Amino acid sequence: MAAREIDPRAPEPPYRQIAxxxxxxxxxxxxxxxxxxxxxxxxxxxxxxxxxxxxxxxGVLREAGLVYTVPGRGTYVTDRPEGVV
Structure with missing residues (x-):
């Protein structure tokens, strides 16, 4: 999937744009x-x-309950993402 371009001048910080x-x-x-x-x-x-x-x-996605991280293995989408309809 192609990434959207990050706008460093946007009011939203880059990490939130990625999230x-x-x-x-x-x-x-x-x-x-x-x-x-x-x-x-x-x-x-x-x-x-x-x-x-x-x-x-x-970290934003983890805090939102959308993903979980297994140390040394990676970050994965949760079975039932809370913030997604």
Missing amino acids: ADLTAEIARGDLAPGSPLPSEKELTERYGVARNTARSAL
Whole structure:
């Protein structure tokens, strides 16, 4: 899936723009329950951001209950994402 371009001048910080993009992918079913999300490294390449920015975006999704992380294995879409209709 092609990433939307991050606008560094937008009022919304880049990590929130990435989180919104990934949330939309989950809502559309592009990232189905149990599917792995791109790694932090893949997100940095996909969006042209720093690793901490990618990490923050994944943190937003975790806090929203959309994904969970297994240390050393990756981040996955939850079986029943709370924030997605």
